[in-house]
Amino acid sequence: MVKQERAARTRQSLVRAAAEVFARDGFVLASLTSISKRAGVSNGALHFHFASKQDLARAVEDEAAAVLRAIGASVQAGGSRALQRLIDATHALMEHLEQDVVVRAGFELGSGPPRRDGAADLRGQWQGWVEEVLKDAERDGILAPGVSAADAAVTVVAATVGFEQLGAEDPVWMSARTLVQFWDLLLPRLAAADVLDGLEPGGTPATASRQG
Numbered sequence: 348m349v350k351q352e353r354a355a356r357t358r359q360s361l362v363r364a365a366a367e368v369f370a371r372d373g374f375v376l377a378s379l380t381s382i383s384k385r386a387g388v389s390n391g392a393l394h395f396h397f398a399s400k401q402d403l404a405r406a407v408e409d410e411a412a413a414v415l416r417a418i419g420a421s422v423q424a425g426g427s428r429a430l431q432r433l434i435d436a437t438h439a440l441m442e443h444l445e446q447d448v449v450v451r452a453g454f455e456l457g458s459g460p461p462r463r464d465g466a467a468d469l470r471g472q473w474q475g476w477v478e479e480v481l482k483d484a485e486r487d488g489i490l491a492p493g494v495s496a497a498d499a500a501v502t503v504v505a506a507t508v509g510f511e512q513l514g515a516e517d518p519v520w521m522s523a524r525t526l527v528q529f530w531d532l533l534l535p536r537l538a539a540a541d542v543l544d545g546l547e548p549g550g551t552p553a554t555a556s557r558q559g
Contacts, residue, residue, distance in 0.1 A: 354396075357386075357388060357392060357396065358396045360386040360387070360388065361382065361383075361386045361388065361393055361396055361397065361403065362403070362406050362407055362410060362449065363386070363448065363449060364382050364383075364385035364386035365377070365382045365386075365403040365404070365406070365407055365452075366407045366448045366449040366451070366452035366453070367385060367448050367452070368381050368382050368385060369404065369407060369452040369455065369456060370448055370451055370452040370455060370515075373455075374400070374404055374456055377400065378400075379393060379394075379400055379403075382400075382403065404456055405467070407449055407452050407453050407456065408453045408456055408457070408467040408469065409467060410449050410450075410453065411449055411450045411452070411453025411454065411467075411469055412453065412467045412469055412472060414443055414447070414449075414450050415440070415450075415469060415472055415473060415476075418436050418439045418440055418443070419436065419476050421439065422435045422436045422439070425551065427551060428484075428487065428489060428542065428545075429480050429481070429483040429484035429487060429489065430484050430489060430534075430537070430538055430542065430546055431545075431546055431547065431551060432480055433477065433480045433481065433484075433503065434530055434546065434547065434548060434550055435550045435551055436476070436480070437503070437507055437526055437530075438523060438526055438549070438550040439550075440473070440507065440511075441507075441510060441511075441514075441521040441522070441523070441526060442521075442523075444511055444514060444521050445514065445518055445521045445522070451515070453467070453469055454469050454470065454511055455515065457469050457470055458512070470504075470508055473504065473507070473508070474500070474504045477500050477503050477504050477507075478496065478497070478500040478504075481496035481497075481499045481500050481503070482496045484496065484499075488539065489538060489539050489542045490537065490538065490539060491536060491537060491538055491539050491540070492539075494536070494537060499537055502533065502537075503533075506529055506533075510525060510526070510529075523549065523550075526548075526549075527548045527549050530546075530548035530549075531548050534546055534548060
């Protein structure tokens with residue numbers, strides 16, 4: 348049991364070290380030697396857990412994808428209406444992108460040269476989730492007249508992916524203030540008048556931890 352726990356800690360250290368190196372150097376320039384040094388393990392220990400740099404990248408992406416799924420599950424469990432779930436999810440995602448290098452690297456790996464290792468498409472997964480939530484909003488009749496779920500999804504996905512990419516250079520783009528400004532501008536055009544006043548652009552209390 349002790350040996351298994353040690354192996355699990357080593358593997359997690361390698362995934363985090365890989366994320367840090369990928370975020371700093373990019374996938375192409377990142378080296379296994381740099382990753383093993385950053386994790387404080389030998390190259391042999393790295394190869395015991397991961398056969399290649401591609402395997403490490405996939406592990407980073409898989410962990411980031413798990414966080415993305417957890418965000419969706421968390422806001423769903425909160426019981427809010429669809430548009431508030433969407434707002435809350437954007438705040439949670441940006442917070443993770445700002446604070447968790449594994450999530451940030453997982454998204455950034457998707458913007459590099461194509462890999463042939465079954466790489467996870469995190470931006471595509473995020474787009475799919477946004478589209479489904481906005482379809483829920485459309486079915487519930489809480490979108491503004493003349494606004495379709497498809498058109499709204501284009502706007503939200505383009506903006507949030509843009510914040511993610513710009514935030515790699517300037518974290519202000521991933522800040523709660525930036526998101527509040529975005530939602531303050533978009534919601535009057537997106538939401539039906541009878542639900543607009545009940546929406547919180549800064550997120551509901553569970554997702555508003557970054558403000559203050």
